[in-house]
Amino acid sequence: MDRLKGVEYFKRIYELGSFTAAANELQCSSAVISKYVRFLESWTGAKLINRNTRTISFTDEGERFYRYCVSITGQTNELLDAVTDTDNLSGELVVASPVSLSIAVLGPIFIRFQKENPSLSIRLQMSDQLTDLVGSGVDLAIRGIEAPADSSLIATRLGALDRILVASPGYLRNAGEPTTIEQLRSHKCLVYSLSSDANRWEFMPPTGSEEPVSIEVTGPLIADNSMILVEAAKEDMGIAMLPRAYIEKELRNGSLQQLTLDAYPVPRSIYAMYSDRRYLPRRARKFIDFIRQSL
Template sequence: MDRLKGLEYYKRIVELGSFTAVAEEFGCSNAVISKYVRFLEDWTGARLVNRNTRTISITEEGQSFYDYCVGVLSNTARVMDDLRQDDRAGGQLVVACPVSMSLTILAPVLFRFQQAHPELVVRLRQSDAMTDLISEGVDLAIRATASLDDSALVAIAVGTMPRCLVAAPDYLARHGTPTTLAELGQHRCLIFSLSQDSQHWQFGEGETAQTVAVSGPLVSDNSLMLVEAACHGLGIALVPRGYVSRQLASGELVALDLQPEPVSRTIYAVYPDRRHLPQRVRLFIDFLKTELAATVAAA
């Protein structure tokens, strides 16, 4: 049997706490996972997992063996990366990213990356929730915040998202066009619940910084829902400009030119803190920096 594959299976068993979850992740059966666990227990001469029909638990010896697996797999990945003499990267790159960002700003970047590295499989996990990178086997998450929920993670800035205020012409005809930031407080505003400034929109920096308390008829954890609501005349939305480029070009939405401008959001690449970052992750981070800088410049 493939001992290295067994170490990969066992590492994920400990992290996911389920044979079934590991079988689904690797596209095999529970029987295969069980067979590999027995193989590893025969090899080590120790019981690694206590299991019954419903639950499993890791033995003390099993926990020590998990640490061994992590070390071996990490060193193996490092050696394989170091042995490569070109910029190719094989295997699978697992990326977690917010739904709205992935469908607008990131989609063309991800497609170009895959075209540049066709031997690499890109596996996307689209969710606006904060993904647990380590337990879910994610190589890298793309987020609009540097806040880390785990000290074992690293965040690096890879780009920015300029934001803008938008509304439908119909809404402005009915409610008037605000001419100052202070007037936003009297308008129907569309709230993105996951934003750092969800109900206190931030504008300018340093001496020009201002905060405006806003409220309105719709609160959502998906920015594209707010864009649709704005298009239907429900109110004013504060969203990344890249999310509404098509609607602004068609006239479906109008950008409000109020000064100072909304505070931009920084895009971060978040990944597990490793001494040797896998080549596929390094290539992707470098690609993001270049491509996102070009995207912002063209906006």
């Protein structure tokens, strides 16, 4: 049997925590996965996995063997990158990216990158929820956040994501236009639930020399996707804090207008995030560079 393939299979069994999940991802049967595990245990002379009909767990030898698998697959990929034509990216690049950010900003960049690298396949997993990079087999995740919080991940800043306050002309006619951030407390606000400042919007004074100020907001809609907030704001439901890049069309046609207050929303940055426990393929490094240049 192919030892290198066995190493790759074991690595994904460990990361996914299931024979069935590994078999589904690797497009083989659970029987093949079991056969490779028995082969590896025979090769190493040690029991690597404790398993029954429902669960699996890893022995101390299995834990050490997983670290060996990570090292071997990383070194193999690094060698293949070094001897492969540097102008020809191939294989599959798995990217996790938020829905709204992908549609409004990154989608055209993804498409252009693939067209410039026709031998490359991009598998895009769009979700506003945080992704388990190792468990889901993702090469890198892209996030629009204030600052990376997970110290187990490496974060590379790709560009800025400025946020602004907007509302529809109809809402402002009925409710009045606020001129200070304190007045937001008495307005209907539309909340993006996955933001770090979801119910307490953060602002910087114009001088930029003071600490951020947070204002508690409430309103008729809380959602985990920004695009629904855009539509709600257009329907006179309240004030929304949104990345400018998401609403360029609405600002141009006048369905939404920007509010100018005595402080401005704390901006976000776009980061590429990947696990420091996994080798980052050359196609992922090139992709990161391409996004940074495009932005």
